[in-house]
Amino acid sequence: MLKKVLLGSLGAVLVLTAGILLGHFGIQRGSTTPDWVVDVTQDVDEALIQKFIAEVDNIAIQENLRELTKVPHMATSPGDEKTVQYMLKRWQDPETGLDQAWREEYKVYLSFPDPNTPNKVTVVSPSDAVLYTAREKEKAYSSDQEDAEVVQPYAAYAPAGHPKVGLYPPTHRQADQEDPGVVQPYAAYAPAGHPKGRLVYANQGKPSDYFLLNQTLDLTGTIAITRYGGEGRAGKAINAAPYGVIGVLVYTDPWDINDGKMSDNNETYPYSWYMPPSGVERGSFNTHYGDMLTPYLAAKDDTYRIPEKNITGIPPIPTQPIGFEDAYALICELGGEPAPSEWQGAFNCTYNFGGPGFKPTSNFNNSDVKLDIYNREELKNSANVMGVIRGSVEPDRYVIYGNHRDSWVHGAIDPSSGTSVMLEVTRVLGRMVKQGKWRPRRSIIFGSWGAEEFGLIGSTEYTEEYYSKLSERSVAYINVDIAVFANATLRASGSPSAQSVILKASKQVKTPGSDSTSVYDNWIRYFNRTSPAYGVIPNVGFLTGAGSDYAAFIHFLGITSMDISYTYDRTKTRARIYPAYHTAYDTFDYASKFIDPGFTSHQTVARTAGNVLMRLADSLLLPFNCSDYAETLEGYLNKAMELYTDGLAAHMIAIEPLQNAVRNFRSAAARLDQLIRDSDLANETPLKVRRINDQLMLLDRAFLDPGAFPDRYGFRHVIWASSKAGQATFPGLADAYTRARSTGLDSDWKEAHRQLSILIQAIQGAAHTLGDAI
């Protein structure tokens, strides 16, 4: 009986257990727990990130670059259209492409030289004889010559390592500089005209340079020759005109770009990365970014365009860039007093101010310099190429990754190094998507922008057209323009809240040619700072200017942005930028021999930027740290207190409310961080996670004020707007304070107070957004 009872009980227990198991596992899933519960709580998959890193290939990047640099692809040129087609082909590839890709066009205001009547710079005698003519084109170096005599990459930008070098056939071909698509060097947006006058040397063309020069001689009717650097391109002419200067020349001094090297017999390209004597930096000579005729409006066919005469920020007088070979011929003949020592460059002569004009002993004595500029403005259709990977869980959250596609000439480094990297990122991610191995939580938008070289036009028009959608939904913008300036170290700039994700990615990627050193460990040796919170860490810079396509995203839309590249060892060179920048020497040959042989620095940038991209797209909690923003604001505050407290107090303006605002921001950030630490986000309502993510996503948005800088197109971010004051603090306050101190005008002190109030309100407003949900 006992046995029977025991058996019966055992059977009952077994049956009951079976029932429980059946009830629990057999019925529950799919019946009452919705399918989406797992999806919405999914976090980033580290294995997929490792897979991505492993698959990014240097040779693929090299081949991307070879394809992109076959012909010059200046904005709206036939070569540009070829790159449009190539991007579309790649992004629409059924095996490695994106979900969708398409082109979007804008009709934009560009400026070109006349191909039939080239711009000319001559020295003309009193009897109108032409004594000297500057080069119209850069000198060609055939690839035979290059292949034969290439020297080893300069140590500064090619540290030892084991690059996986790609093999390609050394075909004999036309020199890149002879391609009919090479545009003559010119100053885009400088007006046409034929000024003739005595030459003077005006150093960098800064306001202080003309001020000093004007104290020495009468500038009326002169032509000023200036060197690149120290002042924006347009500024060199804008600052000159009020003194009566009628034309401006610009050149790149070998001191600034070539570490003094000048000879193309053995020193410059094709023997090294240095600029040959005839090399000329082209560029857009404008102050504001975006299409100049359609501020705040996307440049569609029927869009209202302002009258050309209302354009501000471009040269009022003809301007032309020339090579240092020609600059040497002119400057070393100048008369007048010797210029100050800071004005001297690398030439083996004394840089004189100019008599005005040439010295009595010169062949050019009593001669004028004449500019014949035939630039003309045109409305042209410029294309962005757009591509997307649709997000699975939050398709209405966008991570945007972009670079411009247009170059001045072949643009191997600027911008095709970045485009090659972007294409490799999309190839690896696209394949993961096409194979069904991955789909990001959030949507990813890739942008290949047009007409950046003319003023960030494609990206800016895009942000104007999609303003509402982008500002509501964009998590971040990642910009990789020039991916590799040089191959020494990573360089990154961005909003402080993005610091943590960049550092994290940089720890997971190895330096080029190394299996052990992380990008982070290498980076910290080149650029570092002491953070109150973390101690010594790599220094992530700030996006305070409008140097590339991040401008509209951070300054106009307030989207947390980043700019990532590989760059120089500054102990080895003082070049302003890689020397072939904007010249006809920025070619595949140059890039592959002198900038990144083996393309492993490109690969490293692709891995790092792609890692950041995947984390932004996939993390359950956005990898943004608002307390890092507080640290930056505190740094700015300390500087402002140090510099301005007394001066403001003397005008009855209290800086304490700014202190309070920063303190409130810090507290709100700390509380939000605490909330995040206290939350088990994977097990909480996805609406709570979304709420916190929205707070992090919209943090930079809270610093926008469209009324803060009404005269400066597209600058609305009161923390990151560019500043002239040169002080590491809040830009609006810095500029207004500096001006008020200098003029002493009551109205200027009022503007300083207004800027302070705008700043306080923005910081307080941002603190409110970080605070409790209600």
Added chain:
Amino acid sequence: MLKKVLLGSLGAVLVLTAGILLGHFGIQRGSTTPDWVVDVTQDVDEALIQKFIAEVDNIAIQENLRELTKVPHMATSPGDEKTVQYMLKRWQDPETGLDQAWREEYKVYLSFPDPNTPNKVTVVSPSDAVLYTAREKEKAYSSDQEDAEVVQPYAAYAPAGHPKVGLYPPTHRQADQEDPGVVQPYAAYAPAGHPKGRLVYANQGKPSDYFLLNQTLDLTGTIAITRYGGEGRAGKAINAAPYGVIGVLVYTDPWDINDGKMSDNNETYPYSWYMPPSGVERGSFNTHYGDMLTPYLAAKDDTYRIPEKNITGIPPIPTQPIGFEDAYALICELGGEPAPSEWQGAFNCTYNFGGPGFKPTSNFNNSDVKLDIYNREELKNSANVMGVIRGSVEPDRYVIYGNHRDSWVHGAIDPSSGTSVMLEVTRVLGRMVKQGKWRPRRSIIFGSWGAEEFGLIGSTEYTEEYYSKLSERSVAYINVDIAVFANATLRASGSPSAQSVILKASKQVKTPGSDSTSVYDNWIRYFNRTSPAYGVIPNVGFLTGAGSDYAAFIHFLGITSMDISYTYDRTKTRARIYPAYHTAYDTFDYASKFIDPGFTSHQTVARTAGNVLMRLADSLLLPFNCSDYAETLEGYLNKAMELYTDGLAAHMIAIEPLQNAVRNFRSAAARLDQLIRDSDLANETPLKVRRINDQLMLLDRAFLDPGAFPDRYGFRHVIWASSKAGQATFPGLADAYTRARSTGLDSDWKEAHRQLSILIQAIQGAAHTLGDAI
């Protein structure tokens, strides 16, 4: 054996079933299906809405009003502080209060008469003898007199019904008009000064009125008397000054406010709702809203303030409002030609232009009118009282409900009718929260705004201070200012997407004193329109002006807003507004006898607005209809096409892109509606619902453009900005087109084109936000 087997099997089945039940119900909940799944998919509970409607009590509203109107409560006065304390007491009540309530202060720029030196208006003879002095205070009517002789409410604003009339003791007390807190009638922000000159009659003080008057006589050195209506308060003086007018009087003509009635022996208050002869409409004489010294900045202690001389939009010359009793004494003595028939009012005399000055037969012949104005501006602390009910599921989504608290005198109707309603809404909702019966899905913010009468100041400063947070998170703003103008019908204005929720609520609430007729059925008889989509429906108006505190929410922040009230039967009266508006007669006595005896219209407004509020706070899918927005845009488009196509084409400006934009908006709205219909939202990921809700919530935001109307503070919504053109179409285009047609200037046609492009971009941008998530 069979029996045993059967019994054993039965037992096994029972045990198995028990096991299955245990496994399914006993384990599953709370272990793998997260608790929050039910919460996040919860929709609005109709039973709770019915409970709310049932609990809203007319007598409670009456008692709120009695309390609020005990003393005059002009902004920042001691009476205002009493209402602050009362609001806090109510909202902090442990049984019927909100989760939290607090005060927020701003230091704002107000304008008051000098209590020690009242403003004076006199007629002065050539020998400086004072021949006539206008009243300085409105006449007092004791409550004895009122109680004794009250006549039945006028049929126009008290239709038959069965109001539940509240009982209250008819105490004998001081006349309300004798309260020392009654501010002398004055024109806030009109400057102090002592102009003396010949009187002229300038009708409504419109530009066209002064233009005509100036053709008849020389206005230099004159005082103009004008009647309210047809032009903003400040405009009457701003339009006058360029003609040399040195002072302005304003009065309310009985034709415009009293249906011609003039006598306080039996016609006006205290015998009816009409304005007594000495009644004077006070008001803020300004053009822009918000604190005038701190545009775009919250008016904190240390905030930058613009110089007073830089204020625009206020009277440049002394201005004073007077009663029609005094206006009669002046106007009927005027000389000169008879004014046109449209200028004539209700007085039993001919309204002449003025000689300038009085007619030869008048006792005032050769006399001047003199204004002695002692107004002075002061910075004063004005308080908003804020209260919140925290949302349970989406605390970071706000439904805001507000009304101003400050009045000119006792303000029984303006604004205390609305405040009484708000307090009843919060009492009923607060109790449901305190009893644990309800907590809204989204957060609800209640705002009792300060200093509205001086230019919507409290609400505007609030939107400036919390700009980022509010624009990111606000679902809607509901404004109930004057809750009951009269008791004939509901009136509602709002963004088109809010039409559906207002109509829905109005169907669920009965008209005052009826058990059968819905607010909707009554409303449609008074205001209706034919909708292409729905046929004849009640007409929800547009919020095109800045008449109350919704202005900053809709025009500055782009938050979908509504304004709800009960109002007149327009077939029964042509009064501009209820006749006691801004006078010392807007008292509890007046409201309870002549506007809403029994307070059932107040109750109806509370039920309707509260219903809308609960739906906005609780609905799983926001009750906004984007296709209704498309219908409105199409109506505006048709009008624009009809009026402007040819004129624009003549200046090479195509209107077709606007057509395309509206068409795109319609398609995007239709697709989103289809997506909503095709979705089983309660069973889908809450992030999909949130995405759609964000699209609906942010729709009005997409129409903002801070550069569209740079000179008009706070007007950024390109569809709803106020317009002078008086055409039911897009305001920026309408105004710019009208101006260009009138001046013919090329620059004005350019502005018309610019406005068109701004509009197109905004509509396209809004369409983009309604489109696919990516």
